[in-house]
Amino acid sequence: MTETFHEFVVHRSPALSRTAYLLTGDHQLAEDLLQSALARTYRHWSRIRDGDPEAYVRRTMYHQQVSWWRRRRPVERLEPRPTDRTADDHSDASALRLSVAAALRQLTPRQRAVVVLRFYEDLTEAQVAEALGCSVGTVKRHGHDAIRRLRDIAPELLDRTVERSPR
Incomplete structure (x- = not known):
């Protein structure tokens, strides 16, 4: 064992x-x-x-x-957003990771869990629902609310994904 x-x-x-x-x-x-x-x-x-x-x-x-x-409710820490870089270097990827982490910290724990399991772990809605012990509808609702909130608090992340998408 x-x-x-x-x-x-x-x-x-x-x-x-x-x-x-x-x-x-x-x-x-x-x-x-x-x-x-x-x-x-x-x-x-x-x-x-x-x-x-x-x-x-x-x-x-x-x-x-x-x-x-x-x-214990976490103490909110305000962190400055990374500055825009003109040159594409390794710090750009680090800044993106920091932006994503800062944005995720502003979500509720359940919203964060749905986003992480659904988009980072690439689980289906049914698998996320099973992992969290809730219905698929609840997963959809929290996912929708989380994405809407991320668009409000970190619009630069959306801009970056649009810039890099193939046309």
């Missing part, structure tokens, strides 16, 4: 860590969230290892994040 769990952790931790970061917006909280979810997963490994353990970890991370969020 321990060997298969160890193998799972070694192979899937990088992707799960990125998901945890997108859910929390903080590296240390993401590490704590992933460790907590993996500890819970280990306790139930014999039951879930033959199913979809990654979905179980994602669902556990989401529920744990909501639980943490309810216990």
